[in-house]
Amino acid sequence: xxxxxxxxxxxxxxxxxxxxxxxxxxxxxxxxxxxxxxxxxxxxxxxxxxxxxxxxxxxxxxxxxxxxxxxxxxxxxxxxxxxxxxxxxxxxxxxxxxxxxxxxxxxxxxxxxxxxxxxxxxxxxxxxxxxxxxxxxxxxxxxxxxxxxxxxxxxxxxxxxxxxxxxxxxxxxxxxxxxxxxxxxxxxxxxxxxxxxxxxxxxxx
Amino acid sequence: xxxxxxxxxxxxxxxxxxxxxxxxxxxxxxxxxxxxxxxxxxxxxxxxxxxxxxxxxxxxxxxxxxxxxxxxxxxxxxxxxxxxxxxxxxxxxxxxxxxxxxxxxxxxxxxxxxxxxxxxxxxxxxxxxxxxxxxxxxxxxxxxxxxxxxxxxxxxxxxxxxxxxxxxxxxxxxxxxxxxxxxxxxxxxxxxxxxxxxxxxxxxxxxxxxxxxxxxxxxxxxxxxxxxxxxxxxxxxxxxxxxxxxxxxxxxxxxxxxxxxxxxx
Numbered sequence: 125x126x127x128x129x130x131x132x133x134x135x136x137x138x139x140x141x142x143x144x145x146x147x148x149x150x151x152x153x154x155x156x157x158x159x160x161x162x163x164x165x166x167x168x169x170x171x172x173x174x175x176x177x178x179x180x181x182x183x184x185x186x187x188x189x190x191x192x193x194x195x196x197x198x199x200x201x202x203x204x205x206x207x208x209x210x211x212x213x214x215x216x217x218x219x220x221x222x223x224x225x226x227x228x229x230x231x232x233x234x235x236x237x238x239x240x241x242x243x244x245x246x247x248x249x250x251x252x253x254x255x256x257x258x259x260x261x262x263x264x265x266x267x268x269x270x271x272x273x274x275x276x277x278x279x280x281x282x283x284x285x286x287x288x289x290x291x292x293x294x295x296x297x298x299x300x301x302x303x304x305x306x307x308x309x310x311x312x313x314x315x316x317x318x319x320x321x322x323x324x325x326x327x328x329x
Numbered sequence: 330x331x332x333x334x335x336x337x338x339x340x341x342x343x344x345x346x347x348x349x350x351x352x353x354x355x356x357x358x359x360x361x362x363x364x365x366x367x368x369x370x371x372x373x374x375x376x377x378x379x380x381x382x383x384x385x386x387x388x389x390x391x392x393x394x395x396x397x398x399x400x401x402x403x404x405x406x407x408x409x410x411x412x413x414x415x416x417x418x419x420x421x422x423x424x425x426x427x428x429x430x431x432x433x434x435x436x437x438x439x440x441x442x443x444x445x446x447x448x449x450x451x452x453x454x455x456x457x458x459x460x461x462x463x464x465x466x467x468x469x470x471x472x473x474x475x476x477x478x479x480x481x482x483x484x485x486x487x488x489x490x491x492x493x494x495x496x497x498x499x500x501x502x503x504x505x506x507x508x509x510x511x512x513x514x515x516x517x518x519x520x521x522x523x524x525x526x527x528x529x530x531x532x533x534x535x536x537x538x539x540x541x542x543x544x545x546x547x548x549x550x551x552x553x554x555x556x557x558x559x560x561x562x563x564x565x566x567x568x569x570x571x572x573x574x575x576x577x578x579x580x581x582x583x584x585x586x587x588x589x590x591x592x593x594x
Contacts, residue, residue, distance in 0.1 A: 137400045137425040170422055172450040205450070216450075234526075242526045244452035244497045247550070248374060249331045268332065270375075270405055272427060272452045274497075291331060313405045313427065315372045 126150040126326060127162035131183035133176055134168025134206065138312040142319055148326045156188045164326065165189065165198055168312075169205030173229065173275070174217030176205045186222075193224065197303040201325050207299070207306030208277060216275050225301055226280035232273075234292055244274040245291045251309065257286045257300055259324045267317040269297075269309035276308060333545045333582065336554040337368060337572065338377040338532055341410070344394060347381075348556050350508030352459070352476035358560045358568045361394065365401045371572040375405045377430070377500065377532075377554055379457070383411025384433045385474050390417060392424065399425035407500075409457055413437070415444045422449060430455040430500060433473040435491065436480050446495025456496045460484065460517065461504040469517060476504050488524040498528045500554065506534030510557050513544055522548065530554050538573055542581035 128139045130152045143150035153159055169176050180186055192198040202210045209221045214229035221229070234243050248268040253260050269289075276295040279285055287298035289309070299306045305325065311318035339361065340347050346364055347355040358364075361378070368376060378398060383390055389411040399406055402425070409430025412418050418429045429449070434441050435456055445454045459476055460469045471480040471487065480487075491499065501521050503514040513534045522529060530552025535541055541553045562569035573581060 132419075132423060135399075135425040135427070136423070137396070138402070141400055142403075170427060170450070170453060172448060175448050175450075242528050244528065245331065246452065246498065246528045247331050247334045247552075271331075272405065274450070274452060310405070310427075313403065315369075315403055319403075 125161050126164045126166060127153040127159060128166045128168065129183075129185060129189065130154045131185060132179045134170045134203065135310075135312050136168060139166055139168065139322070142312060142322055143326065146319070146323055146326070148323070153185065154183075156184060159185075159188055159192065162192070163198065164328070165192065165200040166325075167200055167202040167206035167209075169203060169207075169209065170272075171205055172216060173205060173208060173214040173221070174219045176209050177217070177219045177221065180209065180222075190222075193304065199303045199325070199328050200305065202304075202306040203312070204273060204308060204310060207308055208275060210304065210306050211277055211279075214275060224304055225284070225299065225306070227277050229275050229277050231275050232292055232295070245271050247271060248314075249289050249291065249309070251287050251289055251297050252294075253287045255283075255286045257298075258328060259286065259298065259300065259305060259321060261320075261324045261327075263317050263320050263324075269311065269314040269318060269321075271309045273308060277306075331550050332374075333548075333550055334374040334530070334552040335541060335573065335578065335581075336375045336377055336530060336552055337373055337559040338379065338554045338556045339364060339560075340556065341378060341380040341391075341394070342382055344391070346560070348508060348560055349381075352504050352507055354508070356566075359570075361398055362401055364560075364570055365398055367570040368572065369401070369403045371570075372575075373404050373572050375407065375552070376402060377407045377409070377530075379430065380408075380410025381475050389413065390421060392420060395421055395426060396424045407455055407498075409455070413441075415441070415448055418445055418449060418453075422453060428453050428455045428498065430457045432457040432459065435487075436473070436482065442491065442494040442496060446497075451495045451497035454496050455498040455500055456491050457500040457502060458484070458487075459502045459504055462514075462517075469520075472504060484521070485524065488521060492525045492527050496527055498530060498552070499525060500530045500532060500552070503531075503533030508557050509534055510536030512536060512540045515544075518544070518548075528552060532556070538577065538581055545582055
């Protein structure tokens with residue numbers, strides 16, 4: 125059973141609908157008791173870093189989710205800001221992140237006069253797999269995914285980077301450390317390849 | 330490489346989809362959810378849905394309809410219509426919408442853009458400007474409320490200000506070209522592109538894929554939106570939802586400027 129963490133941010137229903145279509149059991153988690161029986165977690169996110177942290181801290185879910193992820197090694201997939209808050213801090217805000225992964229979130233550097241590379245990085249861009257990982261099963265190298273963000277993660281241990289994307293410079297797009305996964309783009313809004321990505325997450329052993 | 334976005338823009342009126350010409354002559358073109366399902370199959374880059382009743386009737390956003398559309402959408406969705414407060418916007422994002430478009434509220438509540446950018450992040454804040462060429466002048470005026478109310482502000486001063494306030498995208502809609510299918514207002518686009526570096530999406534006038542293709546070639550990375558082109562087929566404008574295939578898209582981006590005006594979907 126996949127638990128989609130509903131702490132007030134992100135596209136909860138899009139995930140629910142995709143898993144329904146895939147016949148994968150999934151439920152929306154709004155309180156601690158909903159977490160019973162959950163074997164995988166999705167941490168969605170759209171919005172600003174501090175706003176996301178505030179909502180997650182106030183959701184009442186954090187303590188139990190940390191137990192599941194850090195002690196019981198339940199696989200979790202953070203998406204967009206849900207990826208960013210897995211790290212220690214962000215230039216976008218003041219609050220500390222969850223700090224489950226070592227690294228910091230930085231703003232994409234764009235020259236003011238460079239009109240072809242404006243912020244946010246918005247639209248379909250190629251995702252380049254740099255490491256074998258079951259999360260990319262049946263997804264072609266360089267497949268386009270949908271991006272919508274102005275910040276990216278600088279991962280302390282670069283061996284955790286599974287895929288990159290290129291916008292002004294190459295940055296980490298998919299990271300994985302043991303049971304913790306994060307993705308900067310939006311698989312839930314990336315048509316067939318995105319659905320395959322979420323299917324792969326559901327199928328992780 | 331980041332690709333240009335080719336975006337159908339759908340207008341909602343009385344819970345149905347309509348298409349206008351120069352913001353009037355509304356023609357019913359079908360059911361919104363059915364259209365979204367077809368656009369899913371066609372794997373569109375993104376979708377813009379604008380509720381043209383919400384502000385004018387003072388009803389605010391129709392959350393139930395937005396929820397149904399967002400749940401169906403397997404591509405990014407931008408919703409606009411009747412959003413007046415951060416609370417409205419948050420509620421809509423929670424329903425599964427990626428981006429919130431505001432227009433009337435840009436002027437009515439000047440603090441709103443900043444608040445939205447701070448709380449939702451700039452990437453989710455889209456300004457929609459409906460503009461019309463001033464009679465016997467090179468200037469353009471900005472309108473709200475479906476083109477009925479002229480804003481007392483110059484394009485040149487508003488756009489850089491919106492960028493500073495934190496918008497993440499600007500949708501530029503030409504009232505003069507709306508529904509005409511005679512091509513985009515290229516003078517307007519070139520003027521506005523020079524005023525800001527935020528991602529720009531242009532709307533109004535696309536009649537062929539060649540129209541879209543030539544904008545992409547000139548600006549390399551841009552959002553190119555269209556209404557009529559993606560809901561009508563043929564000279565009698567029969568309703569038929571359509572969108573370029575992957576192969577057509579590649580040709581539109583890569584082929585030289587030879588693509589003639591009679592390239593149809």
